[in-house]
Amino acid sequence: SQTIHQWPATLVQPVGSPLSLECTVEGTSNPNLYWYRQAAGRGLQLLFYSVGIGQISSEVPQNLSASRPQDRQFILSSKKLLLSDSGFYLCAWGGERGDPHEQYFGPGTRLTVT
Amino acid sequence: LAKTTQPISMDSYEGQEVNITCSHNNIATNDYITWYQQFPSQGPRFIIQGYKTKVTNEVASLFIPADRKSSTLSLPRVSLSDTAVYYCLVGDTGNQFYFGTGTSLTVIP
Numbered sequence: 001s002q003t004i005h006q007w008p009a010t011l012v013q014p015v016g017s018p019l020s021l022e023c024t025v026e027g028t029s030n031p032n033l034y035w036y037r038q039a040a041g042r043g044l045q046l047l048f049y050s051v052g053i054g055q056i057s058s059e060v061p062q063n064l065s066a067s068r069p070q071d072r073q074f075i076l077s078s079k080k081l082l083l084s085d086s087g088f089y090l091c092a093w094g095g096e097r098g099d100p101h102e103q104y105f106g107p108g109t110r111l112t113v114t
Numbered sequence: 115l116a117k118t119t120q121p122i123s124m125d126s127y128e129g130q131e132v133n134i135t136c137s138h139n140n141i142a143t144n145d146y147i148t149w150y151q152q153f154p155s156q157g158p159r160f161i162i163q164g165y166k167t168k169v170t171n172e173v174a175s176l177f178i179p180a181d182r183k184s185s186t187l188s189l190p191r192v193s194l195s196d197t198a199v200y201y202c203l204v205g206d207t208g209n210q211f212y213f214g215t216g217t218s219l220t221v222i223p
Contacts, residue, residue: 036213043201044158044213090157101148101205105157 002027006091006106014114019064019078021109023091026072032094033074034103035066039087049100050074086113118202123218132189134217136202139183144206147178147185152199152216161200162187189219197221 003026013019025031032051036044046059048066056066063082067075074091088110092103119137126132138147146165150158162169164176164185175188189196201216 043215046212088155092157101146101163101203102160103158104160108155108157110155 002093002096002104004091004093004104004106006089006109008109009107010110010112012112012114013081015083016080019076019081019085019111021076021089021091021111023074023076023106024072025093028072028093028096030071032100033068034092034094035074035076036090036092037087038090044090047076081113083113086111118204118214120200120202120214120217122215123220125220125222126192127222128193129191132192132196132219132221134187134189134200134202134219135184136187137184138202138204141182141204142206145182145204146206147176147182148203148205149174149176149187150201150203150213152201158201158213192219192221194221194223 005024007022030052034049035047037047038044047064048056048058050056050068053068053071056068063080064076064078076089088108090108091106094100095102095104117140146163148163149161151161152158162171162174162176164178166178166182169176177186187200197220199216199218201213203213
């Protein structure tokens, strides 16, 4: 069966520090992958999605970037964190059929920027 | 992309049927309607998806009228563990897919 992993689970970082969040999927190949952010008490905001290695689409201009160095690995990065980057970061994959409507989410990373 | 409107919150007693309605007046011909459930500090979980009429699975039913301008998620005999936020999403087969703020359902003992 397929499994999606995210780490770290929680992170506290000072303003201006770099960020690297990792997401990996097991049990499938060539998945569609997504990064979302959820601010406290808010809905999910789609940040990036990827349909293959090296293919990244950005939904929201910001100080974050994403990369897909391997088929089942999706990385979210920042060179300098802002206070507004705090939130719950979720990685998702689009299922075996690649249906963007049926996404499966990882456990998430809780990021607090201080 | 079609915008969706849902109630911000709902309360229900255990054992009752809960119906959450979502409005999507500008739904396009190719758009599907999908519902997710999210518990605190977890990622959303896919519940059900439909295009028209009625869809039922082991968790819920989805009712879509002929004009498709709204949809209703029906949860039969809710329990305390159904307390969560429920999101209605509308979109086509492209990769743009937006979650709103959802409906916060509280099940009361």
